Amino acid sequence: MIDKSALTADFIEETKEHSAVIHEDIIKFHEEPENEDLLNDLLRELHTIKGTSRMLGFSTMEKVSHGLEDVLKAVAEKRIEISGKVVGLTLLTLDMLDSCLVRIKDKQNDEMPVDNFMKAFSSVINGETYERKKLQSEIDGTSGEKDETAANDISLDDVQTIRVKLEKINSIINVYDSLIIREFKLKRTLELLRQEEFETKSPSISAIRKLFESDLDQLETGLFDVQNSIFNLRMLPLEIILNPLKRTIEKDALDFEKHIHFEIPVQELYLDKVILEPLSDILLHLLRNALDHGIEPEEERVKNGKNPTGTIKVITESVANHLEMTVEDDGAGINYEKVRKAAINRYPDRKEEISGMSENDLSAFLFIPGFSTSENVNSLSGRGVGLDVVRTNMEKIKGKINIKTEKGKGTSFILTFPSSLASLQGMFVTSSNMKFLIPAQYISEVTQINEEDCINLQNKKLYRLRDSLIPVYNLSTILNDYEPKSEKKGTSNTVVVEYLNKRTGIVVDQLQNFVSLVVKPLPDLFKGISGLQGVVFDENYSIVPILNIPDILGRLKDLLSYDLKKFEIKTMAKEYSVLVVDDSYTTRQIEQTILSMEDYLVDTAVDGIDALEKLKNKKYDVIVTDIKMPRMDGCVLIENIRRQELNRTTPVIVVSSVYEQETRQRFMNAGANAFIVKSDFERGNLVSTVKELLNE
Numbered sequence: 141m142i143d144k145s146a147l148t149a150d151f152i153e154e155t156k157e158h159s160a161v162i163h164e165d166i167i168k169f170h171e172e173p174e175n176e177d178l179l180n181d182l183l184r185e186l187h188t189i190k191g192t193s194r195m196l197g198f199s200t201m202e203k204v205s206h207g208l209e210d211v212l213k214a215v216a217e218k219r220i221e222i223s224g225k226v227v228g229l230t231l232l233t234l235d236m237l238d239s240c241l242v243r244i245k246d247k248q249n250d251e252m253p254v255d256n257f258m259k260a261f262s263s264v265i266n267g268e269t270y271e272r273k274k275l276q277s278e279i280d281g282t283s284g285e286k287d288e289t290a291a292n293d294i295s296l297d298d299v300q301t302i303r304v305k306l307e308k309i310n311s312i313i314n315v316y317d318s319l320i321i322r323e324f325k326l327k328r329t330l331e332l333l334r335q336e337e338f339e340t341k342s343p344s345i346s347a348i349r350k351l352f353e354s355d356l357d358q359l360e361t362g363l364f365d366v367q368n369s370i371f372n373l374r375m376l377p378l379e380i381i382l383n384p385l386k387r388t389i390e391k392d393a394l395d396f397e398k399h400i401h402f403e404i405p406v407q408e409l410y411l412d413k414v415i416l417e418p419l420s421d422i423l424l425h426l427l428r429n430a431l432d433h434g435i436e437p438e439e440e441r442v443k444n445g446k447n448p449t450g451t452i453k454v455i456t457e458s459v460a461n462h463l464e465m466t467v468e469d470d471g472a473g474i475n476y477e478k479v480r481k482a483a484i485n486r487y488p489d490r491k492e493e494i495s496g497m498s499e500n501d502l503s504a505f506l507f508i509p510g511f512s513t514s515e516n517v518n519s520l521s522g523r524g525v526g527l528d529v530v531r532t533n534m535e536k537i538k539g540k541i542n543i544k545t546e547k548g549k550g551t552s553f554i555l556t557f558p559s560s561l562a563s564l565q566g567m568f569v570t571s572s573n574m575k576f577l578i579p580a581q582y583i584s585e586v587t588q589i590n591e592e593d594c595i596n597l598q599n600k601k602l603y604r605l606r607d608s609l610i611p612v613y614n615l616s617t618i619l620n621d622y623e624p625k626s627e628k629k630g631t632s633n634t635v636v637v638e639y640l641n642k643r644t645g646i647v648v649d650q651l652q653n654f655v656s657l658v659v660k661p662l663p664d665l666f667k668g669i670s671g672l673q674g675v676v677f678d679e680n681y682s683i684v685p686i687l688n689i690p691d692i693l694g695r696l697k698d699l700l701s702y703d704l705k706k707f708e709i710k711t712m713a714k715e716y717s718v719l720v721v722d723d724s725y726t727t728r729q730i731e732q733t734i735l736s737m738e739d740y741l742v743d744t745a746v747d748g749i750d751a752l753e754k755l756k757n758k759k760y761d762v763i764v765t766d767i768k769m770p771r772m773d774g775c776v777l778i779e780n781i782r783r784q785e786l787n788r789t790t791p792v793i794v795v796s797s798v799y800e801q802e803t804r805q806r807f808m809n810a811g812a813n814a815f816i817v818k819s820d821f822e823r824g825n826l827v828s829t830v831k832e833l834l835n836e
Contacts, residue, residue: 148248151196152241158185159234166230173222182212189237193250195384200250201240207261208233214265229264232275233257239279253278309373313562316363316370317658317677323363324679326356371560375410378456381420389427389452398435403453409463412560418533419557425530426467426553427452433513434471434551444548446470462558462581470550474543476502478513486511503543503641507531531640535690537561538673540581540639556581564659564676568652568684569635571615573744574732575684577655577676578646582689584638586651588631603645605636612645613696618671619736637689644693659686671695671737683729716834717741717758721751721765721777722795731764731795731826738827748772752780759786762830767796767803775810782811791833795826 162185169178186209193201208230214220236257240250256278260270333349336342386404393400411419435441435450442448447470455466476499483494483505494502505511509528530553534541539557558564558581565580587605589612595602602609612634632647657676673688718740720731732742743758745751747769763781767774774794781787793814794807804815814829 148196148244151192151198152245154192155189155201155237155241158189159237161185162230163234166227170222170224170227176216179212179216183209183216186212195380198240198244198250200252200254201237204233204236204240204254204257207258211261211264220265220267225269226264228272229260229270229275232272232279235279236275304373309370312370313658316366317660319363320658321677321679323356323360326359328679330356367563371412371562372410374412374414374560374562376413376416378407378409378411378416381416381423382454385420385423385427388424389431392428392431396431398431399438399449400431400435401449401451403451405454407456409456409458410559411463412558412562414561415537415557415559418536422530422533422555423454423465423467425527427454429527429553430467430469430471430551434469436472440472458559462556465555465557466552467555468550468552473547473549473551474499474503474506474545475513475547479503479505482511482513500641506543507541507640535688538564538579538581541641542638543641562658563656564674564686565654565656566686567635567654568678569615569633569648570650570652571648572619572736574619574729574736575652575678575682576615577657577684577686578635578637579673579686579689580654582637582639584636584643587634587636587645589634589645589647590631603634605643605645608643610636610643610645611696612647614647615692616649618692618695637693639690639693642693644696646692646696685733715739715741716761717743718762718764718830719743719745719751719754719760721745721748721763721769721774723747723766723769727766727795734826735764735830738830740830748774748777748780751777755781755784755787760790762791762793762833763787764793764795764826764830767794767807775807778807778810778812791830793826793829793833 162182165178165182165185169175169182172178186205190202190205190209193199193205211220211226211229215222215226220226236252236254240252243252244250256271256274260275263270330349330353333345333352337345337349382404386402390400390402393402430452435452436444436446438448441450451470453466453468455468457464479502480494480497483502484491486505487494507527507530511528531541534555534557537557538561539555542554542556543551544554545551564577566577567580567583567586569576569578589603593603594612595604595609601612603612612632614632633649633651634645634647635651636643636645638644655676655678659674659676662672662674671688671691672685674686675683676686678684718735720728720735720742721744722728722731723746728744728746732744735742740762743754743760745754748765749771751763751765752772765774765777769777772780774796778792778794781790781792791813792811793816794812795816796803807815813833816825816829
C-alpha cells in the first residue's frame, strides 16, 4: 500500500482547500441556479476529493464525497432542483469530511459510521427528506468534543507544511533560468581571462583567474543543488499511481479468468506531477496489452512447458536525470507475421514494401491509431485503441519507447523519460546557419560518417553502423536548404537518434556542447510549428528551439527512396529566398526560424552595410529589414536597394518597434512594400505578408 504518512499532511491541507471552495460555490449556486459553471466546479472539486481519498485508501471520505457527487449529478441532470435541503446536506457533508480529517490526523484512518449519510443522499435524490439530527450524530459520534476542539484549533505549532501554488514554483524556475544564463556568461568571461593570462603571462591576471575560477566552481555546485531543490517541489511519489494500477489490472485478470502474478514493487522514486498524469494511462495500456496479447491461455502455457501462471513485471530504474521503466511479460512474444498480415490488410497498396520489412520496421505499425492484430473485440482489445495512446502520451512527456521480444519467451516495452519536464539535457547542433537542441533521451550516439562508407539505394543514403544499416539524412533537408552532397567526400557530423526501435542518422553542420537547461514553452510566434517542442536559452541568452524528434523523423521518413528526388525537384521549382536584416541576433533568429519552417531559404545580415554586401552576390525574392541599425539604418538601406536595377522591384518588408504614422509613411515613400509593428508581430502576419508579396 501507499505510504500514507508521507502524504497525509498534504492531503489534509488540500482537502480543506477543496472543502472551502465547495462551501462557497454551493451558496452561490443556490442563489444562481442557472450558473452551470458553478455546478461544474462543485462536481470537479468533489471528484478530486473522491479520487485522492480512493488512492490513499480513505474509504469513508470516498463514500461520502461520492454520495454528495451523486446528489449534485442529479441536480445537473434536472432530476431534482437545487434547494435549501441540498445546500444543507452539502454543508453537513463538509462537516463530516472535516471530522474525517481530524481522525486521519490523530489516528491515521477515517473509519467513521456513515449509514445515515448514505441514506440521506439516496433520499434527496428521490425527492425525499432526511433527519439532520441523525447526520449530526454521525459527525459528532466518534470524533467527540476533543476532536471538535482539535478541528478548530488555530495554533500554528502543528503546521509542518506550506502549500505553494504551481505557478509560484514556475516563477522561481524562471528566475533560476536567468541565473543559469548568467553562469554561462561568467564562463565565457573565464575563457577570456585564460586567454589574457596565456598571452600576457601576468602573475596578477593569473591570481585573478584562479580566484574567479574557484568562485565560479562553487557557484556552479550551489546552482546545481538549488536546481534539484526547486524541481523537487513539483515532485510526487511514483507509488501514487502504481498501487491503483496494480489493483485495476488484478481485477481485469480475474474478469478474464487469467492467472497472473504481478510484480510491481514500490520504489522511492519521485516524478514531476505533469509526467505522472499521462504515465498512469501509458502503464494501464501496456499492462492491459500484456494481459490480453502477451500472456497465453493456461492450457497453451502448460503445453509449451511453461508455468501455468503468467508473470507481468514493472521494473523502474533511475538513470541520471531520466527514468527507465520496463513493462515485461513472460508470454508468447509478438507475432510479427500477424502484424505483417494486419498491415498489408490495412495498406494493400504497400504490400510489396511491407512484405520485405524487418521486425523492427514492423514494430512501428503497432503504434498507429486504429491498428489491431486482435480478431475478437472485447473490453481490452480489438478496438484499435491502446499502443497509439502510449505513443502519444510518451511524446507528451518527451520520452521514447523501445520493444524487445522473443518468440515463446515474452515481450518488454522499455520506456525512457525525464523525471521532470522543467529541465532538459541535450546537445546543441547547428544546421543551415541555425542552432537547435536535440534532447538527450533520443540520442543513441554521436559519430562522424565518411561519405565513402555510405551506400546509396534508390536515392536513399544508408550507413553501416556496426551490425546494421541505418538511414542517414541531412537536417537541412527539411529546413529547405538541401544541397546534394553525393559528389563531396569527407566526413559528416552525425547524431544517431533512436525512436520506436529504429535508429536514424541526422547529419548536422556542427556538434556543439552538451547542456542541461531549463525548458521554456514555445513562444506564440513558434506555436503551430510541429517540428519544435519548446525552447531554451544559450549562453548568449539567444532563443534555441528544441527539435521534436518524433516529428522530425516523420518528416524525414516522407523523403524515403525516390521521394527524396521528388523533394529536390519540388524545392527547386518553388524555392524563394529571403534576406533578413536586423542588428538583434534574437530577432534575426526568430524571423529566420519562422520563415525557414515555411520552406523559404533565409540569409541574414546585421545591418544595412552587411545587407548591401550580400545583395551584390545574390538576388533575393524578399527583403525583411529593421529600422534602427548601426552603420546604415533601414530607410537608407531601402533607398540604396531602389537605386539598384536588379532590386528595383524586390519586395521589402519593414519590421520595427517604431509605430508612428509619420515614420511608417517615410518608409513607404522610400520604397517599402509593407510595414509590421513588432508589438503586433505574429508568426502568421509575417508569413502571410511574405506570401502576399510573392503572390503565393
